[in-house]
Amino acid sequence: MQLIYKGKTKDVYSLRDGQILLKFKDDVTGENGVFDPGANTVGLTIDGAGKSGLKMTQYFYELINSRNIPTHFISADLDDVSMVVKDAQVIGKGLEVICRYRAVGSFFRRYAAYSEEGQKLDRFVEVTIKDDERGDPTISDDALDMLGILSKSAYQELKQLTQQICDIVKDELAKKGLELYDIKLEFGHDKSNGQLLLIDEISGGNMRVYKDGQYVPPLELERLFLSE
Amino acid sequence: MQLIYKGKTKDVYSLRDGQILLKFKDDVTGENGVFDPGANTVGLTIDGAGKSGLKMTQYFYELINSRNIPTHFISADLDDVSMVVKDAQVIGKGLEVICRYRAVGSFFRRYAAYSEEGQKLDRFVEVTIKDDERGDPTISDDALDMLGILSKSAYQELKQLTQQICDIVKDELAKKGLELYDIKLEFGHDKSNGQLLLIDEISGGNMRVYKDGQYVPPLELERLFLSE
Numbered sequence: 001m002q003l004i005y006k007g008k009t010k011d012v013y014s015l016r017d018g019q020i021l022l023k024f025k026d027d028v029t030g031e032n033g034v035f036d037p038g039a040n041t042v043g044l045t046i047d048g049a050g051k052s053g054l055k056m057t058q059y060f061y062e063l064i065n066s067r068n069i070p071t072h073f074i075s076a077d078l079d080d081v082s083m084v085v086k087d088a089q090v091i092g093k094g095l096e097v098i099c100r101y102r103a104v105g106s107f108f109r110r111y112a113a114y115s116e117e118g119q120k121l122d123r124f125v126e127v128t129i130k131d132d133e134r135g136d137p138t139i140s141d142d143a144l145d146m147l148g149i150l151s152k153s154a155y156q157e158l159k160q161l162t163q164q165i166c167d168i169v170k171d172e173l174a175k176k177g178l179e180l181y182d183i184k185l186e187f188g189h190d191k192s193n194g195q196l197l198l199i200d201e202i203s204g205g206n207m208r209v210y211k212d213g214q215y216v217p218p219l220e221l222e223r224l225f226l227s228e
Numbered sequence: 229m230q231l232i233y234k235g236k237t238k239d240v241y242s243l244r245d246g247q248i249l250l251k252f253k254d255d256v257t258g259e260n261g262v263f264d265p266g267a268n269t270v271g272l273t274i275d276g277a278g279k280s281g282l283k284m285t286q287y288f289y290e291l292i293n294s295r296n297i298p299t300h301f302i303s304a305d306l307d308d309v310s311m312v313v314k315d316a317q318v319i320g321k322g323l324e325v326i327c328r329y330r331a332v333g334s335f336f337r338r339y340a341a342y343s344e345e346g347q348k349l350d351r352f353v354e355v356t357i358k359d360d361e362r363g364d365p366t367i368s369d370d371a372l373d374m375l376g377i378l379s380k381s382a383y384q385e386l387k388q389l390t391q392q393i394c395d396i397v398k399d400e401l402a403k404k405g406l407e408l409y410d411i412k413l414e415f416g417h418d419k420s421n422g423q424l425l426l427i428d429e430i431s432g433g434n435m436r437v438y439k440d441g442q443y444v445p446p447l448e449l450e451r452l453f454l455s456e
Contacts, residue, residue: 093341110365113321113357114375124374129341137338140368146352147342 008042009053009205015084018192019074023082024050028205028218035217040132050081052222053203057083059226060202063172064165071198072188088188088199092149094130095139095187097158099123099166102181104208118181123163127155157196158187165198173209176225178216183207236270237281237433243312246420247302251310252278256433256446263445268360278309280450281431285311287454288430291400292393299426300416316416316427320377322358323367323415325386327351327394330409332436346409351391355383385424386415393426401437404453406444411435 001021005012008029013021030036030043054076061073072085100107101123103115127144128136144150150158162185170180184207186200200206204218216224229249233240236257241249258264258271282304289301300313328335329351331343355372356364372378378386390413398408412435414428428434432446444452 110362111357111367111371111375112362113359114377121374124370126368126371129339131341134338134340138366138368139339140354140366142352143339143354146349147339149342 008040009050010201014087018087020072020085020087021082022085022201023080024054024201026050040136046219049219051078052219053201053205054078054081054083055226056203056222057201060169060172061198064168064198064202067168069161069165069168069198070190070195072190073198085199086197087191088197089191090186090188090199092129092147095149096128096130096136097162097185097187098126098128098182099162099185100126100182101166101170101179104181107182123166125159125162127158154196161187161196161198169202169207173225177211178221178225179210181208181210236268237278238429242315246315248300248313248315249310250313250429251308252282252429254278268364274447277447279306280447281429281433282306282309282311283454284431284450285429288397288400289426292396292426292430295396297389297393297396297426298418298423300418301426313427314425315419316425317419318414318416318427320357320375323377324356324358324364325390325413325415326354326356326410327390327413328354328410329394329398329407332409335410351394353387353390355386382424389415389424389426397430397435401453405439406449406453407438409436409438 001013001015003011004014009025009027011023015021026045026047026049027042028035028044028046028049029039029041031039031041033044035043058076061071064071065073072088074084076083100121103117103119103121108115108117126138128138130136141152141155144155145152165185166183169183173180185198188197188199190197204221209216209221229241229243231239232242237253237255239251243249254273254275254277255270256263256272256274256277257267257269259267259269261272263271286304289299292299293301300316302312304311328349331345331347331349336343336345354366356366358364369380369383372383373380393413394411397411401408413426416425416427418425432449437444437449
């Protein structure tokens with residue numbers, strides 16, 4: 001296998017059969033040594049962070065696949081801390097699709113004039129473009145269409161798929177007394193047939209989860225969620 | 229008449245008959261002594277700036293009213309540097325509706341990864357909330373609806389009205405060899421009957437206009453545009 005990209009939290013290898021292997025690392029994003037899933041820089045290294053993220057990812061992807069929602073996930077190898085996925089082309093230069101159930105984070109920072117911190121939101125979806133230099137700006141469906149990134153109908157498909165997937169994650173977390181406040185997904189198109197697929201990981205690093213009104217950090221989330 | 233609000237570039241008075249008088253000032257927005265229509269702070273005072281803005285505003289409002297598009301404009305008094313308008317309720321705590329014909333300013337700063345500076349845009353509309361403290365963030369139609377600021381259908385009405393008005397302004401400028409790159413409008417609801425109205429001024433301070441590829445500052449724009 002051949003290394004094709006060294007990411008902030010995962011390295012990407014191409015396999016001989018056209019599939020892709022994602023190797024999860026113990027590097028996590030953050031700033032000033034504090035883990036922050038929303039940050040754009042690697043802030044620190046935590047032993048076991050990669051494996052923890054992979055366990056969550058495997059759990060959610062197997063569940064989502066079983067609901068016949070198209071994803072890139074093929075298999076996970078916990079010992080190797082890696083997973084095999086379909087080769088997908090990111091949308092544009094990469095988009096992040098955020099689904100919000102409560103007004104926290106950047107949503108609240110922007111719209112505090114019209115919202116209370118933590119107020120319920122009805123599966124609010126917004127898209128940001130991956131552009132570290134420009135702080136991952138949000139982008140509207142009109143702009144996605146005008147700039148040739150995503151058509152209006154493709155946006156609607158993306159939005160519906162996002163809400164469907166995030167509701168699954170939210171319901172699963174709720175079974176353990178955990179509440180999903182917001183979550184960030186990525187999508188791509190299957191290089192073999194163009195199908196829209198959920199890609200990347202689904203772990204504590206992509207979501208804000210609270211228990212009894214207290215934020216649950218990613219590694220603790222995995223322990224709470226995957227324990228019997 | 230009674231002063232009800234001192235704005236950055238205009239003072240607002242209530243008249244006895246329920247109408248409103250807007251008194252244009254020579255203060256203009258900008259930073260570090262440089263006139264910048266997009267800025268949130270008063271940067272400098274320019275003799276004649278108020279009257280210049282009012283002349284442009286009168287010209288465009290009389291034209292737009294004549295096309296049967298609902299606006300707040302009733303009359304202008306150039307000697308008094310003031311205009312009389314219908315009393316309108318701003319949307320939420322105030323929205324700005326931007327219509328873009330070319331990728332410049334904050335649009336280009338956000339989407340440089342997907343656009344060339346100055347590239348043509350097809351009457352791209354976006355809304356920002358007036359919130360100096362938070363840098364006037366953009367807001368999507370989904371968020372406007374979810375936060376109870378504007379319903380989806382009201383947003384569509386706002387967007388179509390914006391494009392219709394801005395095309396009128398663009399065509400008028402084009403007759404003098406001037407090209408509209410982008411423009412910022414405000415809307416409100418007529419307090420007497422709830423009708424959606426174009427409000428505020430329409431002048432060089434609300435738009436970016438170019439001539440032969442060179443930016444034309446607001447006062448020069450008025451001289452070029454309103455000269456015979």
